Amino acid sequence: MHSSPFKSLVLACAIATLTACGGAENTSQQTSDSTNPAPENPQLATKDVSFRLDVSKALNAGVSATRAEVRVFNDSLERSSSADIADQAASISFTALPLGSYSIEVKVFDGTTLIATGTGSAQVNANDTTAVNLLVNPVTGNLDVAICMPDIATQYFTGAGDTAITELSSANRHDTEQPAYLAYQAAMAGVTDFSFEYRVGDTNLVIPEEGSLSPVFVTDHGASLTINVDGQQRLNISGCNTQIAAYRSGNTLALWYSMAEAYSGIHEIATGAVALGTVESQALALVMVFSDSDGDAFPVGTTSLSDINFGNFEQRTFILGVPVVTNVTGLVELLLSDPDSVLANYWLAR
Numbered sequence: 282m283h284s285s286p287f288k289s290l291v292l293a294c295a296i297a298t299l300t301a302c303g304g305a306e307n308t309s310q311q312t313s314d315s316t317n318p319a320p321e322n323p324q325l326a327t328k329d330v331s332f333r334l335d336v337s338k339a340l341n342a343g344v345s346a347t348r349a350e351v352r353v354f355n356d357s358l359e360r361s362s363s364a365d366i367a368d369q370a371a372s373i374s375f376t377a378l379p380l381g382s383y384s385i386e387v388k389v390f391d392g393t394t395l396i397a398t399g400t401g402s403a404q405v406n407a408n409d410t411t412a413v414n415l416l417v418n419p420v421t422g423n424l425d426v427a428i429c430m431p432d433i434a435t436q437y438f439t440g441a442g443d444t445a446i447t448e449l450s451s452a453n454r455h456d457t458e459q460p461a462y463l464a465y466q467a468a469m470a471g472v473t474d475f476s477f478e479y480r481v482g483d484t485n486l487v488i489p490e491e492g493s494l495s496p497v498f499v500t501d502h503g504a505s506l507t508i509n510v511d512g513q514q515r516l517n518i519s520g521c522n523t524q525i526a527a528y529r530s531g532n533t534l535a536l537w538y539s540m541a542e543a544y545s546g547i548h549e550i551a552t553g554a555v556a557l558g559t560v561e562s563q564a565l566a567l568v569m570v571f572s573d574s575d576g577d578a579f580p581v582g583t584t585s586l587s588d589i590n591f592g593n594f595e596q597r598t599f600i601l602g603v604p605v606v607t608n609v610t611g612l613v614e615l616l617l618s619d620p621d622s623v624l625a626n627y628w629l630a631r
Contacts, residue, residue: 558611
């Protein structure tokens, strides 16, 4: 039996509100959505809807994809929006979309050439997230794409600001050939000041345990961390498979954002001519540390991020390029016993 040379793939998408997100999914690549016609009833219940299309697997496999379009429509309304693919993803949003049933059409382009399409349908409701499966038929070549969105039931926290860091040194590093380190060093070498924006969904807090070095990472589709230098984006951690860990130690909260690039290895640690042992790592992370001197940021019974009073933290610092340590040997065991001690002895681990 004759078979098509193009593989059909399932493209998953979810529709969710951005009310709690402050529109954080809109990026500089986002184009304005077009409306035809406009809703006739201005009092009609609406929802801000956003799609995130991740084509990282396709791009890493050598497929070229530069732009994505999403069209939502029913008998009384049609909206379409497109965005360039940047950093292996495209974010496409629709504002004030009336609640109801919609057909969905997705197109993926390489320049002006259509390379994949998919269609489906969804019910946009006020208080839940609708998952939609779209069968994507590549027009040329193989394409592996996914659309994902944060869950409407999840509370999201956002923040922004400026900070200063000490210029990084590679003197103690033994990981200079790792893809994650190369990406990190290319973006941040020589940087002393940067601005940032972060977003993280509610998650359970983990208390560091003795002997458990690696943070417990979870997948947060809506989490993101961007770092900008002089108005130019240098690092961006976001997308369908963003990994994040939330750790509490006393009155300190640490949010670990894992870089997507590959990173692994065993590094020898020494001070001067004295060998201390080895550190084994599985990822490279950017870590935000929130400090609270009087304890009022953590009410009694705090178990998740939604319980925390973020406005009561007195200090917020960044520790960049931190290896996610999974195992240590030798005298290093005396210094590194949990994720909190990894941060405290960052000079050693890096």
